[in-house]
């Protein structure tokens with residue numbers, strides 16, 4: 001499986017992704033700039049991403065915790081999500097996300 005990540009310069013990268021991994025972990029482990037300060041505990045909002053509109057409906061809905069944490073992020077949009085709250089599964093092969101401003 002792969003995900004596609006657009007970085008802060010607008011360049012798209014295809015990253016190998018394993019089932020069960022958090023999208024945040026995939027981005028971080030491939031060395032792209034995502035702070036993810038709380039390590040995936042839904043407690044910092046520094047793993048903020050924008051999900052390509054074509055993919056938004058294929059994700060599980062936001063939890064109350066994720067929604068509350070996103071309220072503290074900058075430049076939140078309709079397609080904002082916390083990447084630590086998205087677990088890779090086969091249906092998400094090809095998922096396209098964009099890194100939010102740091």
Ligand code: FES
Nearest residue numbers: 040042045047084
């Ligand atoms: S890594 Fe902290 S909320 Fe996602």
